[in-house]
Amino acid sequence: MKLAVIGGGTIGVKHLEAARDVEGLEAVAVVEVNPERAAELSAEFGVRAYAHYEEMLAEAQPEITVVALPHFLHKEVAIRCAERGVHILLEKPMALNVEECDAIIEAAHRHGVKLMVGHTQHYHPDNLAAKRIIESGELGQLVMINDMRHVNYYRADRPGWFFEKAKAGGGIFTNLGAHSIDKIQWLTGSRVTKVKAFVSHYGDRGDIEGSGVLLAETSIGVPATISQSGYLGVSRNETEFIFTKGMLKLETGKGLQISRNGVYEKVAVEDLGKPLARQLKDLMAAIQDGAELDCSGEYSRTVISVLESVYRSSETGTEQAVRLV
Numbered sequence: 001m002k003l004a005v006i007g008g009g010t011i012g013v014k015h016l017e018a019a020r021d022v023e024g025l026e027a028v029a030v031v032e033v034n035p036e037r038a039a040e041l042s043a044e045f046g047v048r049a050y051a052h053y054e055e056m057l058a059e060a061q062p063e064i065t066v067v068a069l070p071h072f073l074h075k076e077v078a079i080r081c082a083e084r085g086v087h088i089l090l091e092k093p094m095a096l097n098v099e100e101c102d103a104i105i106e107a108a109h110r111h112g113v114k115l116m117v118g119h120t121q122h123y124h125p126d127n128l129a130a131k132r133i134i135e136s137g138e139l140g141q142l143v144m145i146n147d148m149r150h151v152n153y154y155r156a157d158r159p160g161w162f163f164e165k166a167k168a169g170g171g172i173f174t175n176l177g178a179h180s181i182d183k184i185q186w187l188t189g190s191r192v193t194k195v196k197a198f199v200s201h202y203g204d205r206g207d208i209e210g211s212g213v214l215l216a217e218t219s220i221g222v223p224a225t226i227s228q229s230g231y232l233g234v235s236r237n238e239t240e241f242i243f244t245k246g247m248l249k250l251e252t253g254k255g256l257q258i259s260r261n262g263v264y265e266k267v268a269v270e271d272l273g274k275p276l277a278r279q280l281k282d283l284m285a286a287i288q289d290g291a292e293l294d295c296s297g298e299y300s301r302t303v304i305s306v307l308e309s310v311y312r313s314s315e316t317g318t319e320q321a322v323r324l325v
Protein backbone atom coordinates (compact mmCIF):
# COMPACT_ATOMS: atom_id res chain seq x y z
CA MET A 1 0.00 0.00 0.00
CA LYS A 2 1.18 3.52 -0.78
CA LEU A 3 1.45 5.96 2.11
CA ALA A 4 1.72 9.76 2.15
CA VAL A 5 2.49 11.86 5.21
CA ILE A 6 0.90 15.31 5.33
CA GLY A 7 2.89 17.55 7.66
CA GLY A 8 6.58 16.76 8.00
CA GLY A 9 7.18 18.13 11.51
CA THR A 10 8.07 16.40 14.79
CA ILE A 11 5.64 13.49 14.48
CA GLY A 12 5.40 13.40 10.66
CA VAL A 13 9.02 12.33 10.43
CA LYS A 14 8.40 9.59 13.00
CA HIS A 15 5.59 8.21 10.84
CA LEU A 16 7.95 8.15 7.85
CA GLU A 17 10.49 6.24 9.98
CA ALA A 18 7.78 3.85 11.21
CA ALA A 19 6.63 3.10 7.65
CA ARG A 20 10.08 1.62 6.95
CA ASP A 21 9.29 -1.13 9.48
CA VAL A 22 5.93 -2.09 8.01
CA GLU A 23 5.89 -4.85 5.44
CA GLY A 24 3.63 -4.12 2.50
CA LEU A 25 3.68 -0.38 3.08
CA GLU A 26 5.67 2.07 0.99
CA ALA A 27 6.00 5.78 1.84
CA VAL A 28 5.77 7.60 -1.48
CA ALA A 29 5.12 11.26 -0.62
CA VAL A 30 5.38 13.94 2.01
CA VAL A 31 3.48 17.23 2.05
CA GLU A 32 5.28 20.02 3.85
CA VAL A 33 4.93 23.80 3.47
CA ASN A 34 8.45 24.50 4.68
CA PRO A 35 10.53 23.97 1.49
CA GLU A 36 13.86 23.20 3.21
CA ARG A 37 12.21 20.68 5.49
CA ALA A 38 10.37 19.16 2.50
CA ALA A 39 13.65 18.77 0.58
CA GLU A 40 15.38 17.17 3.59
CA LEU A 41 12.58 14.63 4.08
CA SER A 42 12.44 13.86 0.38
CA ALA A 43 16.18 13.10 0.35
CA GLU A 44 16.18 11.13 3.61
CA PHE A 45 13.15 8.94 2.89
CA GLY A 46 13.24 8.77 -0.90
CA VAL A 47 9.72 10.22 -1.15
CA ARG A 48 8.34 12.88 -3.48
CA ALA A 49 7.81 16.22 -1.68
CA TYR A 50 4.77 18.42 -2.27
CA ALA A 51 3.89 21.86 -0.93
CA HIS A 52 0.14 21.28 -1.18
CA TYR A 53 -1.89 18.24 -0.23
CA GLU A 54 -4.37 18.60 -3.13
CA GLU A 55 -1.56 18.27 -5.64
CA MET A 56 -0.15 15.28 -3.75
CA LEU A 57 -3.54 13.51 -3.58
CA ALA A 58 -4.03 13.98 -7.34
CA GLU A 59 -0.54 12.90 -8.36
CA ALA A 60 0.79 10.43 -5.81
CA GLN A 61 -2.57 8.67 -5.30
CA PRO A 62 -1.76 7.11 -1.91
CA GLU A 63 -4.05 4.51 -0.31
CA ILE A 64 -3.30 5.86 3.18
CA THR A 65 -2.44 9.34 4.42
CA VAL A 66 -1.10 10.26 7.82
CA VAL A 67 -2.40 13.72 8.72
CA ALA A 68 0.22 15.19 11.06
CA LEU A 69 -0.71 18.86 10.89
CA PRO A 70 -1.55 21.66 13.33
CA HIS A 71 -4.97 20.93 14.88
CA PHE A 72 -6.93 23.61 12.98
CA LEU A 73 -6.09 21.85 9.68
CA HIS A 74 -7.22 18.35 10.73
CA LYS A 75 -10.85 18.72 9.64
CA GLU A 76 -10.23 20.27 6.22
CA VAL A 77 -7.47 17.85 5.24
CA ALA A 78 -9.07 14.69 6.67
CA ILE A 79 -12.31 15.43 4.80
CA ARG A 80 -10.46 16.02 1.51
CA CYS A 81 -8.60 12.72 1.95
CA ALA A 82 -11.92 10.93 2.56
CA GLU A 83 -13.45 12.56 -0.52
CA ARG A 84 -10.51 11.24 -2.54
CA GLY A 85 -11.16 7.72 -1.18
CA VAL A 86 -7.96 7.67 0.88
CA HIS A 87 -7.83 5.92 4.28
CA ILE A 88 -6.71 8.19 7.10
CA LEU A 89 -4.50 8.05 10.14
CA LEU A 90 -5.33 11.40 11.71
CA GLU A 91 -3.09 12.59 14.51
CA LYS A 92 -4.60 13.34 17.93
CA PRO A 93 -6.38 15.42 19.10
CA MET A 94 -8.91 14.55 16.42
CA ALA A 95 -10.09 18.14 15.75
CA LEU A 96 -10.82 21.49 17.38
CA ASN A 97 -14.32 20.56 18.59
CA VAL A 98 -17.05 17.91 18.47
CA GLU A 99 -18.75 19.46 15.42
CA GLU A 100 -15.51 19.11 13.45
CA CYS A 101 -15.20 15.49 14.62
CA ASP A 102 -18.73 14.79 13.41
CA ALA A 103 -17.96 16.25 9.98
CA ILE A 104 -14.84 14.08 9.66
CA ILE A 105 -16.66 10.92 10.81
CA GLU A 106 -19.51 11.61 8.39
CA ALA A 107 -17.10 12.11 5.45
CA ALA A 108 -15.22 8.89 6.25
CA HIS A 109 -18.48 6.91 6.38
CA ARG A 110 -19.87 8.52 3.21
CA HIS A 111 -16.75 7.75 1.20
CA GLY A 112 -16.15 4.31 2.73
CA VAL A 113 -12.66 4.98 4.07
CA LYS A 114 -11.14 3.85 7.36
CA LEU A 115 -10.46 6.60 9.87
CA MET A 116 -8.03 5.96 12.69
CA VAL A 117 -6.96 8.62 15.19
CA GLY A 118 -3.36 8.50 16.39
CA HIS A 119 -3.97 7.70 20.04
CA THR A 120 -0.51 6.21 20.38
CA GLN A 121 -1.09 5.37 24.05
CA HIS A 122 -2.80 2.18 22.85
CA TYR A 123 0.50 0.93 21.44
CA HIS A 124 2.90 1.54 24.36
CA PRO A 125 3.92 -1.79 25.93
CA ASP A 126 3.82 -0.35 29.49
CA ASN A 127 0.23 0.74 28.94
CA LEU A 128 -0.77 -2.62 27.46
CA ALA A 129 0.77 -4.42 30.47
CA ALA A 130 -1.17 -2.09 32.81
CA LYS A 131 -4.39 -2.80 30.91
CA ARG A 132 -3.92 -6.56 31.33
CA ILE A 133 -3.42 -6.21 35.10
CA ILE A 134 -6.42 -3.87 35.48
CA GLU A 135 -8.63 -6.25 33.50
CA SER A 136 -7.40 -9.34 35.42
CA GLY A 137 -8.94 -8.03 38.65
CA GLU A 138 -5.92 -9.34 40.62
CA LEU A 139 -5.58 -6.07 42.57
CA GLY A 140 -9.22 -6.06 43.62
CA GLN A 141 -11.60 -3.17 43.07
CA LEU A 142 -10.25 -0.12 41.26
CA VAL A 143 -10.89 2.81 43.63
CA MET A 144 -9.38 5.88 41.96
CA ILE A 145 -6.93 7.10 39.30
CA ASN A 146 -4.49 10.00 39.61
CA ASP A 147 -2.71 11.19 36.47
CA MET A 148 0.04 13.80 36.70
CA ARG A 149 2.07 15.36 33.92
CA HIS A 150 4.65 18.13 34.21
CA VAL A 151 6.73 19.20 31.21
CA ASN A 152 8.40 22.37 30.00
CA TYR A 153 5.54 23.15 27.60
CA TYR A 154 6.96 26.62 26.83
CA ARG A 155 10.29 25.27 25.57
CA ALA A 156 11.82 27.52 22.91
CA ASP A 157 11.69 24.98 20.09
CA ARG A 158 7.95 24.24 20.36
CA PRO A 159 6.33 25.50 17.12
CA GLY A 160 4.38 28.77 17.59
CA TRP A 161 0.96 27.42 16.52
CA PHE A 162 0.76 25.32 19.72
CA PHE A 163 0.39 28.59 21.68
CA GLU A 164 -2.48 30.01 19.61
CA LYS A 165 -5.92 28.85 20.77
CA ALA A 166 -7.37 29.42 17.29
CA LYS A 167 -4.85 27.00 15.76
CA ALA A 168 -4.32 24.50 18.58
CA GLY A 169 -7.80 24.51 20.14
CA GLY A 170 -6.26 24.81 23.61
CA GLY A 171 -2.99 24.37 25.45
CA ILE A 172 -1.48 21.64 27.56
CA PHE A 173 -4.87 19.98 28.22
CA THR A 174 -5.75 19.77 24.52
CA ASN A 175 -2.34 18.53 23.49
CA LEU A 176 -1.15 16.36 26.39
CA GLY A 177 -4.33 16.06 28.44
CA ALA A 178 -5.83 14.31 25.40
CA HIS A 179 -3.36 11.47 26.07
CA SER A 180 -4.31 11.34 29.77
CA ILE A 181 -8.05 11.30 29.05
CA ASP A 182 -7.55 8.59 26.43
CA LYS A 183 -5.34 6.57 28.80
CA ILE A 184 -7.92 6.63 31.60
CA GLN A 185 -10.84 5.75 29.32
CA TRP A 186 -9.10 3.04 27.34
CA LEU A 187 -7.20 1.36 30.19
CA THR A 188 -10.33 1.05 32.32
CA GLY A 189 -12.86 0.45 29.53
CA SER A 190 -14.85 3.48 30.68
CA ARG A 191 -15.92 6.92 29.50
CA VAL A 192 -15.48 10.19 31.36
CA THR A 193 -19.03 11.32 32.05
CA LYS A 194 -18.70 14.46 34.24
CA VAL A 195 -15.90 16.93 34.94
CA LYS A 196 -15.03 19.76 37.26
CA ALA A 197 -11.95 21.53 35.97
CA PHE A 198 -9.77 24.57 36.58
CA VAL A 199 -7.35 25.66 33.87
CA SER A 200 -4.83 28.47 34.36
CA HIS A 201 -2.72 30.72 32.17
CA TYR A 202 0.72 31.51 33.60
CA GLY A 203 2.78 30.94 30.45
CA ASP A 204 4.75 33.66 28.74
CA ARG A 205 3.52 32.91 25.19
CA GLY A 206 0.20 32.85 23.39
CA ASP A 207 -3.36 32.61 24.70
CA ILE A 208 -3.56 28.95 25.72
CA GLU A 209 -3.71 27.40 29.21
CA GLY A 210 -0.37 26.25 30.59
CA SER A 211 -1.77 24.27 33.52
CA GLY A 212 -4.91 22.83 34.99
CA VAL A 213 -6.57 20.26 37.21
CA LEU A 214 -9.50 18.04 36.33
CA LEU A 215 -11.68 15.92 38.58
CA ALA A 216 -13.54 13.39 36.45
CA GLU A 217 -16.36 10.94 37.03
CA THR A 218 -16.29 7.83 34.88
CA SER A 219 -18.98 5.49 33.61
CA ILE A 220 -17.63 2.73 35.92
CA GLY A 221 -18.04 4.93 38.99
CA VAL A 222 -14.28 5.36 39.52
CA PRO A 223 -13.15 8.97 40.04
CA ALA A 224 -10.00 10.27 38.34
CA THR A 225 -7.86 13.36 38.61
CA ILE A 226 -5.64 14.79 35.89
CA SER A 227 -3.06 17.47 36.79
CA GLN A 228 -0.99 19.13 34.11
CA SER A 229 1.57 21.92 34.24
CA GLY A 230 3.86 23.25 31.57
CA TYR A 231 6.35 25.39 33.46
CA LEU A 232 9.94 24.94 34.63
CA GLY A 233 9.42 22.11 37.10
CA VAL A 234 10.54 18.54 37.40
CA SER A 235 9.24 16.54 34.45
CA ARG A 236 6.76 13.85 35.39
CA ASN A 237 4.37 11.61 33.48
CA GLU A 238 2.67 9.22 35.90
CA THR A 239 -0.69 7.55 36.12
CA GLU A 240 -1.39 5.85 39.43
CA PHE A 241 -4.23 3.33 39.75
CA ILE A 242 -5.35 2.68 43.31
CA PHE A 243 -7.14 -0.61 44.05
CA THR A 244 -8.38 -2.27 47.23
CA LYS A 245 -5.48 -4.80 47.14
CA GLY A 246 -2.64 -2.74 45.73
CA MET A 247 -1.53 -0.06 43.33
CA LEU A 248 -0.13 0.36 39.82
CA LYS A 249 2.22 3.17 38.82
CA LEU A 250 2.40 3.67 35.08
CA GLU A 251 5.13 5.87 33.62
CA THR A 252 4.44 5.48 29.92
CA GLY A 253 7.68 4.93 28.02
CA LYS A 254 9.63 4.42 31.27
CA GLY A 255 7.95 1.44 32.87
CA LEU A 256 5.23 -0.01 35.05
CA GLN A 257 5.35 -0.79 38.77
CA ILE A 258 3.00 -2.84 40.92
CA SER A 259 2.48 -2.83 44.67
CA ARG A 260 0.72 -5.56 46.67
CA ASN A 261 2.22 -4.96 50.09
CA GLY A 262 3.31 -1.34 50.45
CA VAL A 263 6.29 -1.25 48.10
CA TYR A 264 6.49 -0.84 44.36
CA GLU A 265 8.14 -3.53 42.21
CA LYS A 266 8.94 -3.28 38.51
CA VAL A 267 6.70 -5.26 36.16
CA ALA A 268 8.52 -7.03 33.31
CA VAL A 269 7.09 -5.62 30.10
CA GLU A 270 7.29 -7.39 26.76
CA ASP A 271 8.93 -5.50 23.87
CA LEU A 272 6.22 -5.50 21.22
CA GLY A 273 8.00 -3.43 18.58
CA LYS A 274 7.71 0.22 17.64
CA PRO A 275 4.35 1.77 18.63
CA LEU A 276 3.92 3.87 15.46
CA ALA A 277 4.71 0.92 13.20
CA ARG A 278 2.18 -1.23 15.06
CA GLN A 279 -0.37 1.55 14.73
CA LEU A 280 0.09 1.60 10.93
CA LYS A 281 -0.15 -2.20 10.81
CA ASP A 282 -3.49 -2.09 12.67
CA LEU A 283 -4.86 0.43 10.19
CA MET A 284 -3.72 -1.71 7.25
CA ALA A 285 -5.31 -4.81 8.79
CA ALA A 286 -8.60 -2.93 9.29
CA ILE A 287 -8.51 -1.75 5.67
CA GLN A 288 -7.91 -5.31 4.49
CA ASP A 289 -10.43 -7.18 6.66
CA GLY A 290 -12.91 -4.38 7.43
CA ALA A 291 -12.39 -4.77 11.20
CA GLU A 292 -13.50 -2.04 13.59
CA LEU A 293 -10.71 0.15 14.88
CA ASP A 294 -10.00 0.68 18.57
CA CYS A 295 -9.09 4.33 17.91
CA SER A 296 -12.03 5.05 15.61
CA GLY A 297 -13.38 8.52 14.92
CA GLU A 298 -16.34 7.75 17.19
CA TYR A 299 -14.06 6.83 20.10
CA SER A 300 -11.70 9.76 19.55
CA ARG A 301 -14.62 12.19 19.46
CA THR A 302 -15.27 11.28 23.13
CA VAL A 303 -11.83 12.68 24.05
CA ILE A 304 -12.67 15.98 22.31
CA SER A 305 -16.02 16.06 24.08
CA VAL A 306 -14.27 15.70 27.46
CA LEU A 307 -11.89 18.53 26.51
CA GLU A 308 -14.83 20.78 25.63
CA SER A 309 -16.34 20.01 29.05
CA VAL A 310 -13.02 20.84 30.73
CA TYR A 311 -12.96 24.35 29.22
CA ARG A 312 -16.71 24.86 29.85
CA SER A 313 -16.29 23.83 33.47
CA SER A 314 -13.33 26.13 33.99
CA GLU A 315 -15.11 29.09 32.39
CA THR A 316 -18.37 28.65 34.28
CA GLY A 317 -16.96 27.35 37.57
CA THR A 318 -19.49 24.52 37.46
CA GLU A 319 -19.45 20.77 37.02
CA GLN A 320 -20.16 19.78 33.42
CA ALA A 321 -21.69 16.64 31.96
CA VAL A 322 -19.76 15.32 28.95
CA ARG A 323 -21.83 15.31 25.76
CA LEU A 324 -21.51 11.73 24.55
CA VAL A 325 -23.84 12.04 21.55
Ligand SMILES: NC(=O)c1ccc[n+]([C@@H]2O[C@H](COP(=O)([O-])OP(=O)(O)OC[C@H]3O[C@@H](n4cnc5c(N)ncnc54)[C@H](O)[C@@H]3O)[C@@H](O)[C@H]2O)c1
Binds near residue numbers: 012033092093175
Ligand atom coordinates in the same frame (compact mmCIF):
# COMPACT_ATOMS: atom_id res chain seq x y z
N1 LIG B 1 0.71 10.85 18.92
C1 LIG B 1 1.65 11.55 19.54
O1 LIG B 1 2.24 11.09 20.51
C2 LIG B 1 1.97 12.90 19.01
C3 LIG B 1 3.22 13.48 19.25
C4 LIG B 1 3.48 14.74 18.71
C5 LIG B 1 2.51 15.41 17.97
N2 LIG B 1 1.28 14.82 17.77
C6 LIG B 1 0.23 15.48 16.99
O2 LIG B 1 0.68 15.52 15.63
C7 LIG B 1 0.22 16.71 15.00
C8 LIG B 1 1.42 17.50 14.50
O3 LIG B 1 2.24 17.84 15.61
P1 LIG B 1 3.80 18.15 15.46
O4 LIG B 1 4.37 18.18 16.83
O5 LIG B 1 4.40 17.22 14.46
O6 LIG B 1 3.73 19.62 14.86
P2 LIG B 1 4.85 20.37 14.00
O7 LIG B 1 4.53 21.81 14.04
O8 LIG B 1 6.21 19.91 14.43
O9 LIG B 1 4.59 19.78 12.54
C9 LIG B 1 3.57 20.22 11.70
C10 LIG B 1 4.17 20.38 10.31
O10 LIG B 1 3.13 20.69 9.40
C11 LIG B 1 3.64 21.66 8.48
N3 LIG B 1 2.48 22.35 7.90
C12 LIG B 1 1.75 23.35 8.42
N4 LIG B 1 0.73 23.68 7.60
C13 LIG B 1 0.83 22.84 6.53
C14 LIG B 1 0.06 22.66 5.35
N5 LIG B 1 -1.02 23.40 5.10
N6 LIG B 1 0.45 21.71 4.48
C15 LIG B 1 1.55 20.95 4.72
N7 LIG B 1 2.33 21.08 5.82
C16 LIG B 1 1.95 22.00 6.72
C17 LIG B 1 4.54 22.54 9.31
O11 LIG B 1 5.48 23.24 8.51
C18 LIG B 1 5.20 21.50 10.23
O12 LIG B 1 6.41 21.01 9.68
C19 LIG B 1 -0.62 17.42 16.05
O13 LIG B 1 -1.94 16.98 15.91
C20 LIG B 1 -0.03 16.94 17.35
O14 LIG B 1 -0.90 17.07 18.45
C21 LIG B 1 1.02 13.59 18.26
